[in-house]
Amino acid sequence: MADFRTSTHRSKWILTPRDLLEKREAANWRARKMLEDLGLTRLDVDIDGSISYPEPLQDSKAERHSIKALNCEEEQLLRVFYEQKIQEVCGAFKFPHKIQGTAIIYFKRFYLQWSVMEHHPKHIMLTCVYASCKVEENHVSAEELGKGIQQDHQMILNNEMVVLQSLGFDLIVYAPYRSIEGFIDDMEGFTEARDSVQTKLKELQVAAKFEVDRAMLTDAPLLFPPGQLALAALRRSNEILKVINFERYLERITSAERNSQNASQLVESLNAIDLLVDKLSIPTAKDMRHIDRKLRSCLDPSSQEESKKREKKSKHKSKRALSEMQEDHIEG
Amino acid sequence: MGDGRGIAGGTGGAAGGVSNRPVWMQQYDLMGKIGEGTYGLVFLAKTKKQKSCIAIKKFKQSKDGDGVSPTAIREIMLLRELSHDNVVKLVNVHINHADMSLYLAFDYAEHDLYEIIRHHREKLNHSINQYTVKSLLWQLLNGLNYLHSNWVIHRDLKPSNILVMGDGDEQGVVKIGDFGLARIYQAPLKPLSDNGVVVTIWYRAPELLLRGKHYTSAVDIWAVGCIFAELLTLKPLFQGVEVKGTSNPFQFDQLDKIFKVLGHPTPDKWPTLVHLPHWQNDQQHIQGLKYDNPCLHNYVHLPPKSPAYDLLSKMLEYDPRKRLTAAQALEHEYFRIDPLPGRNALVTTQPGEKIINYPARPVDTSTDFEGTTSIHPQPEMLFLGVLQHHQLCLPEQVHVQFLWLGCRGCHKQTCQLSILLLKLVLEDLIQELCLFNVVLQHKHINSS
Numbered sequence: 001m002a003d004f005r006t007s008t009h010r011s012k013w014i015l016t017p018r019d020l021l022e023k024r025e026a027a028n029w030r031a032r033k034m035l036e037d038l039g040l041t042r043l044d045v046d047i048d049g050s051i052s053y054p055e056p057l058q059d060s061k062a063e064r065h066s067i068k069a070l071n072c073e074e075e076q077l078l079r080v081f082y083e084q085k086i087q088e089v090c091g092a093f094k095f096p097h098k099i100q101g102t103a104i105i106y107f108k109r110f111y112l113q114w115s116v117m118e119h120h121p122k123h124i125m126l127t128c129v130y131a132s133c134k135v136e137e138n139h140v141s142a143e144e145l146g147k148g149i150q151q152d153h154q155m156i157l158n159n160e161m162v163v164l165q166s167l168g169f170d171l172i173v174y175a176p177y178r179s180i181e182g183f184i185d186d187m188e189g190f191t192e193a194r195d196s197v198q199t200k201l202k203e204l205q206v207a208a209k210f211e212v213d214r215a216m217l218t219d220a221p222l223l224f225p226p227g228q229l230a231l232a233a234l235r236r237s238n239e240i241l242k243v244i245n246f247e248r249y250l251e252r253i254t255s256a257e258r259n260s261q262n263a264s265q266l267v268e269s270l271n272a273i274d275l276l277v278d279k280l281s282i283p284t285a286k287d288m289r290h291i292d293r294k295l296r297s298c299l300d301p302s303s304q305e306e307s308k309k310r311e312k313k314s315k316h317k318s319k320r321a322l323s324e325m326q327e328d329h330i331e332g
Numbered sequence: 333m334g335d336g337r338g339i340a341g342g343t344g345g346a347a348g349g350v351s352n353r354p355v356w357m358q359q360y361d362l363m364g365k366i367g368e369g370t371y372g373l374v375f376l377a378k379t380k381k382q383k384s385c386i387a388i389k390k391f392k393q394s395k396d397g398d399g400v401s402p403t404a405i406r407e408i409m410l411l412r413e414l415s416h417d418n419v420v421k422l423v424n425v426h427i428n429h430a431d432m433s434l435y436l437a438f439d440y441a442e443h444d445l446y447e448i449i450r451h452h453r454e455k456l457n458h459s460i461n462q463y464t465v466k467s468l469l470w471q472l473l474n475g476l477n478y479l480h481s482n483w484v485i486h487r488d489l490k491p492s493n494i495l496v497m498g499d500g501d502e503q504g505v506v507k508i509g510d511f512g513l514a515r516i517y518q519a520p521l522k523p524l525s526d527n528g529v530v531v532t533i534w535y536r537a538p539e540l541l542l543r544g545k546h547y548t549s550a551v552d553i554w555a556v557g558c559i560f561a562e563l564l565t566l567k568p569l570f571q572g573v574e575v576k577g578t579s580n581p582f583q584f585d586q587l588d589k590i591f592k593v594l595g596h597p598t599p600d601k602w603p604t605l606v607h608l609p610h611w612q613n614d615q616q617h618i619q620g621l622k623y624d625n626p627c628l629h630n631y632v633h634l635p636p637k638s639p640a641y642d643l644l645s646k647m648l649e650y651d652p653r654k655r656l657t658a659a660q661a662l663e664h665e666y667f668r669i670d671p672l673p674g675r676n677a678l679v680t681t682q683p684g685e686k687i688i689n690y691p692a693r694p695v696d697t698s699t700d701f702e703g704t705t706s707i708h709p710q711p712e713m714l715f716l717g718v719l720q721h722h723q724l725c726l727p728e729q730v731h732v733q734f735l736w737l738g739c740r741g742c743h744k745q746t747c748q749l750s751i752l753l754l755k756l757v758l759e760d761l762i763q764e765l766c767l768f769n770v771v772l773q774h775k776h777i778n779s780s
Contacts (some may be wrong), residue, residue, distance in 0.1 A: 003482055006413070006415070007413055008412055036572075080716055109685055110416060130399070134399075134402050135405060135409060139402065141398050142399060143398075156399075157397075157399045160399045160400055161400065161427060161429070161432065164405075165427060169408050169409070169412055169425050170409075171405065171408065171409035171412070172409050172410075172411055172412070172413050173754075189382060
């Protein structure tokens with residue numbers, strides 16, 4: 001589908017910062033409520049793809065209060081962590097670059113409706129990669145995918161329906177990578193094609209691809225169309241590589257643009273994207289250890305009790321559990 | 333989309349235990365089964381609110397234990413983005429958690445080109461009027477032009493996939509259907525020929541038969557050319573015998589049929605021909621074969637200088653790069669001369685010409701939404717199904733009699749008696765109807 005203008009991506013999935021905040025707060029609130037009422041937050045996805053709510057735990061209320069729910073910032077950190085994992089997994093499988101882009105967008109859209117406390121992001125991340133492969137005609141069986149990262153593939157299949165459903169079956173997404181190619185092509189015409197410039201444009205393209213990879217980990221893909229993400233990445237890269245006069249280039253494209261967006265509006269968007277990328281903090285293993293422990297206790301308090309005991313027995317074991325979580329997915 | 337939204341609230345998720353029917357099914361009255369394919373089943377249903385007819389396509393879970401059928405995913409994801417008068421409209425997607433199947437709800441189209449052509453060939457014994465042929469073709473190309481300009485190749489165009497709307501405000505409007513094989517060709521990650529053989533062999537373009545790797549939207553235009561010829565002559569233009577078995581076998585008979593009508597292709601007229609694997613290998617010595625001069629106009633009974641023939645021959649151009657595009661075809665002179673194409677392809681334009689009542693789709697009322705055949709078909713449903721299907725053919729007293737019998741409910745004896753009676757009456761009517769009836773009777777007796 002070449003036409004972004006008539007796409008579901010544009011009409012339904014480019015949101016405002018306020019939309020994002022509201023949806024995430026709603027999901028977080030729902031999970032908190034569930035923790036309060038039932039003592040745990042995990043939703044079971046059965047083999048048939050249906051979701052069941054947990055039975056209330058029999059523990060006393062006081063005990064339940066000892067379990068703290070994740071707050072919105074912690075949820076955010078977890079999501080970023082697993083989005084980065086999507087890039088690692090797809091890299092390890094040597095999938096075409098578009099696969100990870102699509103999978104990350106699916107993952108982001110999924111967690112606009114759910115809290116990480118309801119569906120474990122590790123499961124959803126793999127299911128998003130699996131669905132992305134199907135949609136981008138790069139079919140990999142769930143078994144292969146599961147094997148490659150030593151995860152149970154049945155979990156991927158169990159979650160497939162709930163992921164597709166949560167995406168509202170809007171499966172065609174526009175990642176910014178193709179837009180970069182398009183702009184580079186266009187720039188070739190803009191700068192009279194000298195060989196030296198050609199080579200530099202290629203460098204610019206490679207650098208911009210890395211920049212977009214970073215932007216994909218922010219909220220920007222839910223807030224801006226792919227063309228603007230691509231332009232922002234090209235502008236950032238150009239500041240270092242200094243290949244073209246970017247201001248003049250932006251003027252040129254806004255004057256040619258059909259949809260009457262003026263140059264200052266476009267620059268404003270690009271600045272906003274830059275800001276998001278600058279603010280991006282990728283959680284460290286230490287951040288993650290704390291959050292992951294919290295998440296596990298929300299999802300399943302009983303396992304937490306056991307792990308506490310285990311922790312007491314041998315400290316290095318719990319360290320191992322964390323590094324497993326981080327490294328399991330990149331093997332294969 | 334319907335079930336897709338709002339599920340985060342937990343409403344959609346809790347639905348559908350193993351024994352419970354999904355809640356969404358309650359919004360429809362099931363009329364019966366209208367089709368079957370490798371992907372699953374197609375049902376006819378009416379929405380309880382607006383009473384509009386909906387075709388519901390049920391996709392089974394993919395057999396190899398690999399989750400949701402990729403065919404269903406392909407069809408959904410494309411149709412969610414497409415919106416055009418001449419493309420079938422996907423109105424909803426439903427999930428049955430009990431068997432992990434997807435149900436795609438479409439606006440219902442009563443007719444398709446396969447049935448329209450068959451009706452003319454077998455029942456009416458006369459050709460389809462010029463206005464209808466031209467209108468059907470124009471709308472088909474119009475829809476295809478939209479698809480191609482959105483970088484979608486259909487890849488499986490054939491008369492049974494070209495739907496035509498029945499009574500209602502869209503009467504006689506063409507809808508391109510069945511996107512299970514459609515592909516976006518903007519940036520394929522793999523060569524397009526990788527995922528198996530596509531396009532029913534009779535409508536398959538020569539570059540595909542010769543195993544071209546990077547084929548284009550031109551394959552759809554070839555299929556439209558074949559369909560155009562079939563609308564004119566009421567029989568498939570290139571009716572080759574398909575070689576089955578091994579994956580992507582060489583379809584010699586199909587090529588032979590094409591060469592007999594269009595002449596032998598030459599690298600002169602089709603420069604890239606020499607790069608196509610099957611031509612290069614020449615295992616069946618197709619290069620050396622001798623064919624008479626092209627005689628397409630004789631096959632389709634068109635004067636070689638007529639605009640209709642000119643358009644047809646340009647859609648059946650060997651070289652895909654020289655073949656007309658959908659946009660070019662729409663501009664062709666054929667569509668600018670009388671009779672001009674119209675929106676309702678099924679109306680008559682000539683005064684005194686009889687309106688053709690194309691038969692409605694047969695509805696098998698004994699299958700339920702899950703696709704299981706019911707053991708005790710309700711007699712009134714059977715009769716209503718038969719009556720609805722053929723009410724124009726049944727004499728009035730018979731019609732009344734059956735309604736009366738049918739309304740008495742499932743009294744075993746009444747039931748058998750009425751089915752026998754129905755059979756007797758129908759034997760005098762149409763052969764096909766009898767077959768339908770025998771099936772019903774058979775099922776019923778088995779169950780009693």
